[in-house]
Structure formats: structure tokens, C-alpha cells
Amino acid sequence: MSRSSTTSPARMDAHLHRRAKLQNGLLPGLIGSHLRRAETAVFERFQRIVADFGITPSEFGVLLLIHENAGLNQSDLGKAIRADRSTVVALIDRFEERKLVTRDPSPFDRRSHALRLTPAGEELMSDLIPLVKEHERSIASKLTREEQAQLIELLARLAN
Amino acid sequence: MSRSSTTSPARMDAHLHRRAKLQNGLLPGLIGSHLRRAETAVFERFQRIVADFGITPSEFGVLLLIHENAGLNQSDLGKAIRADRSTVVALIDRFEERKLVTRDPSPFDRRSHALRLTPAGEELMSDLIPLVKEHERSIASKLTREEQAQLIELLARLAN
DNA sequence: TATTGTTATACTCTATAACTATA
DNA sequence: TATAGTTATAGAGTATAACAATA
Numbered sequence: 001m002s003r004s005s006t007t008s009p010a011r012m013d014a015h016l017h018r019r020a021k022l023q024n025g026l027l028p029g030l031i032g033s034h035l036r037r038a039e040t041a042v043f044e045r046f047q048r049i050v051a052d053f054g055i056t057p058s059e060f061g062v063l064l065l066i067h068e069n070a071g072l073n074q075s076d077l078g079k080a081i082r083a084d085r086s087t088v089v090a091l092i093d094r095f096e097e098r099k100l101v102t103r104d105p106s107p108f109d110r111r112s113h114a115l116r117l118t119p120a121g122e123e124l125m126s127d128l129i130p131l132v133k134e135h136e137r138s139i140a141s142k143l144t145r146e147e148q149a150q151l152i153e154l155l156a157r158l159a160n
Numbered sequence: 161m162s163r164s165s166t167t168s169p170a171r172m173d174a175h176l177h178r179r180a181k182l183q184n185g186l187l188p189g190l191i192g193s194h195l196r197r198a199e200t201a202v203f204e205r206f207q208r209i210v211a212d213f214g215i216t217p218s219e220f221g222v223l224l225l226i227h228e229n230a231g232l233n234q235s236d237l238g239k240a241i242r243a244d245r246s247t248v249v250a251l252i253d254r255f256e257e258r259k260l261v262t263r264d265p266s267p268f269d270r271r272s273h274a275l276r277l278t279p280a281g282e283e284l285m286s287d288l289i290p291l292v293k294e295h296e297r298s299i300a301s302k303l304t305r306e307e308q309a310q311l312i313e314l315l316a317r318l319a320n
Numbered sequence: 321t322a323t324t325g326t327t328a329t330a331c332t333c334t335a336t337a338a339c340t341a342t343a
Numbered sequence: 344t345a346t347a348g349t350t351a352t353a354g355a356g357t358a359t360a361a362c363a364a365t366a
Binding site: 022023024025026027029030031032034035036037038039040041042043046061064065067068069072076080129132133136139140142143147148150151152154155156157158159160 | 182183184185186187189190191192194195196197198199200201202203206221224225227228229232236240289292293296299300302303307308310311312314315316317318319320
Binding site: 074085106110111112 | 347
């Protein structure tokens with residue numbers, strides 16, 4: 001069992017007595033780690049915006065999907081967000097309680113529900129969408145046009 | 161209530177009968193969305209690697225933290241991963257059951273437990289760390305040296 | 321007084337399996 | 344037979360509040 005040279009063979013325990021900054025090991029050197037930090041920073045700002053309206057970022061995503069695809073059914077919504085049908089039931093139950101979404105009978109398939117935003121749901125989205133766009137402008141303003149294009153190209157390459 | 165031009169005032173319902181691709185609205189245009197896709201792709205590969213060893217990416221992160229900071233206590237671990245003390249109790253309980261981590265008495269504070277990897281835990285990490293490094297090399301190989309530096313610089317700027 | 325770890329409890333998110341009503 | 348939605352149930356993962364031991 002040969003020891004890797006990065007782990008300092010016989011170093012003393014951390015926290016000998018008081019508050020030493022923790023070592024993070026190999027993580028900070030990884031590209032994935034920089035990706036994660038940037039994504040977290042952007043995500044947290046996004047989160048703060050939607051939290052003011054009482055919803056989470058993933059709830060925003062679902063509402064946007066319903067807003068853009070009025071009448072879709074629960075199964076297709078589940079596929080879009082990669083969630084099980086039973087998960088969607090609970091999710092829509094909560095939105096229904098909050099009067100943001102309705103389940104209408106589908107005109108095409110009597111097994112299905114056509115999902116739609118209520119007027120309150122649409123109003124929520126018409127408040128949120130401009131804020132999200134403003135948020136994006138503020139993110140993008142940290143980079144020149146050229147840098148934005150460069151970043152997106154590099155990210156696309158990582159995503160394959 | 162003026163309508164934005166992107167939402168097509170009186171469009172027919174989606175899914176009139178069969179399977180239309182869903183509209184994703186404004187999300188695909190956002191920088192955050194490109195960030196997310198790249199991060200997801202990198203994360204999913206990482207996840208597949210550690211899943212072969214029966215752990216999740218966040219569990220890997222915790223084990224790495226203990227590996228790098230042998231003897232740290234539960235509260236400091238909690239601060240590092242931004243989790244409540246009671247959450248750490250449950251987390252370490254699970255690691256203890258799996259014989260990956262031990263709670264030793266702290267030599268400095270009789271309220272505290274000094275966390276350490278067991279030999280099995282260390283062995284797990286010495287299998288995983290080279291795989292993670294190899295994973296990083298394979299990610300990085302999609303970009304030239306110059307592009308890697310550029311990407312990291314831009315990501316750092318987004319993270320502030 | 322404040323902090324460390326623990327317990328009891330609860331809420332969210334997620335999934336599986338079995339069911340019904342349709343297709 | 345297969346699919347859409349539901350229910351019952353269960354397992355992570357998370358948090359809050361109250362507590363004992365210790366600082």
C-alpha cells in the first residue's frame with residue numbers, strides 16, 4: 001500500500017486545537033470545480049429572485065414549462081423534468097393547492113389531464129420572467145460580447 | 161397587462177394530439193443554462209465513476225474532506241459542507257455503519273468526536289482519487305491549454 | 321453562557337408497486 | 344396489452360427544537 005505523495009505521510013491531525021482552514025484536496029484544481037462555483041454563484045442569485053415569490057428554481061422551471069406548453073399532460077411533463085409519474089402527481093397537487101395550476105380534462109384522451117397555469121400562475125410568471133431576463137443581462141454584463149460567445153463555445157464543447 | 165411577444169398571444173394548446181417537442185421558453189438562451197448543461201455533463205461522468213464504488217458525488221466530497229483533514233470534528237465538517245449539525249450526525253452514522261469512518265474521542269475537547277477514515281475508507285479513496293484525476297484529464301483534453309486557462313478565467317469572473 | 325453532539329420529529333423530494341380507467 | 348393518473352408506502356436528505364455534557 002504505497003502512499004500518494006499528496007497526502008503528507010505522517011502529518012499531524014487537523015484541528016490540533018483551534019480553527020485551521022480545512023484542506024480541500026484535489027477538488028479546487030478540477031475544471032469541474034470551477035464550473036461548479038460559477039454555476040452555484042449564478043444559481044444562488046437566481047434562487048434569491050424566485051424565493052422572493054415563494055418558489056424554488058425548479059418550481060420556476062416547471063411553471064415555465066406549463067406556461068410555454070399549456071395543455072401538456074403529467075406524463076410528458078414528467079419526461080421533460082426526468083421525474084416519475086407519481087412524483088409529478090405530488091408536484092401538481094402542491095401547485096393546485098396554491099392555485100397556480102389547474103388540471104383540466106384533456107379533450108383528446110380521457111385518461112389525461114391538461115395542465116394549465118391559472119390567472120394567478122400566469123401573473124406570477126409575468127412578474128418573474130422580466131426579473132429572470134434582467135438577471136441574465138446582469139450576468140452577461142460581466143463579459144464582453146466576444147467573451148460570452150467564447151464561453152458558450154467552450155461550455156458546449158464540454159457538454160459534447 | 162401587455163403580453164410579451166415571445167409567448168404567442170393565442171396559440172393553440174400544445175399536444176393537440178400527439179407528441180410535439182416541448183418548448184423550453186427563455187431558458188435555453190441563458191448563460192446559466194449553458195453553464196448548467198456543461199456542469200451536468202461533467203457531473204454525470206463523475207457520478208458514474210463513484211457510483212461503481214457505491215457512493216454518491218457528495219459522499220465522495222465528504223470522504224475527501226475527512227481524508228484531507230483527519231481528526232476534524234462534526235461541527236466543522238458541517239460548516240464545510242453547509243449542513244446542520246444534526247444532518248452530520250445522520251451522515252456519519254451511515255458512514256460508520258459502512259465501516260468507512262470512525263468517531264474517535266477528541267484529545268482536545270471532550271464534547272467532540274475526531275473523525276477519521278478507517279483503513280477500508282482510506283483504501284476506497286486510494287482507488288477513487290486516481291480515477292477522479294484521470295476523469296479530469298479526460299475533461300481537460302477537450303480544450304487546448306490556452307482554452308482551459310481562458311475558460312477558468314471567465315468562470316472565475318462569473319463567480320466573482 | 322456558548323458549543324458539541326444527540327434525539328425526536330417533520331417536511332420535501334424522490335421512487336416502486338399495485339390499482340383504475342381508459343386507449 | 345399498454346398507458347395516464349393515483350394511492351400507499353418508503354427511503355434519502357434536510358432542518359428545528361430541546362437536551363446532556365462539556366467548555
